[in-house]
């Protein structure tokens with residue numbers, strides 16, 4: 001039963017009456033993390049306490065079963081355990097064990113988290129359902145610590161030239177992780193208004209953040225702070241008198257995409273695995289059956305098959321999810 005995996009508006013394990021990050025409301029579903037493409041008002045959701053805390057009131061499931069990392073839960077005759085996924089605060093992988101078969105669902109996953117030398121742990125599994133957001137070979141990111149260093153140099157140079165550095169980051173998760181990584185260089189921050197509720201939620205969920213204020217763009221001045229704003233719609237930022245923008249995203253590796261945002265600079269710091277990390281995840285799991293979900297599902301599955309691994313794209317049609 002554990003081997004029976006299908007796509008039904010999200011990953012479905014019919015043998016266990018369990019949906020993994022479904023796109024429609026379900027009776028019982030696992031929510032791997034708090035990004036809005038995953039949060040739905042399920043009747044009951046399985047999630048970590050941090051993920052629940054980060055989902056805004058209006059998108060919360062109606063009921064929930066919270067599980068901390070490493071805690072086991074029985075689901076009929078199967079055992080379910082959640083493990084850190086390194087993608088953002090509270091993000092989790094799900095390991096389901098049944099009849100001696102182990103199935104691992106990664107959710108959105110990051111192996112090399114900046115500022116830590118510890119890799120996200122990938123347990124052994126027979127069946128692996130892996131995200132493939134960056135499942136094409138041109139998505140190879142630099143060392144995250146060196147990239148943070150380069151971002152810090154870029155910000156310092158801008159500030160020294162009396163120009164406001166503006167980092168374009170996804171509001172929830174990326175903004176806070178970039179703030180935490182840059183705080184060690186002594187920067188303080190001004191957040192564009194759309195980043196503000198997310199920063200408050202992150203702090204409330206247990207990750208305290210370095211010194212920040214809300215950007216008062218009307219004054220045309222960010223008071224020597226690094227501004228962080230979401231990539232789309234830079235209206236507030238445009239009111240600053242002198243500024244430079246940098247896109248901080250794995251999509252920086254995609255020239256067309258990077259150009260779309262019209263940023264002055266790009267940094268390939270991502271909260272997802274790059275192509276090589278995805279291959280590493282597959283190898284570490286030792287799985288003999290791999291399913292790919294999200295992003296370049298067909299490309300990545302094809303690449304795995306060429307390496308002799310049994311792999312298929314789970315989604316019927318390939319859809320590119322923009323994960324910044």
Ligand SMILES: [Zn+2]
Pocket residue numbers: 033035087108323
């Ligand atoms: Zn995500």
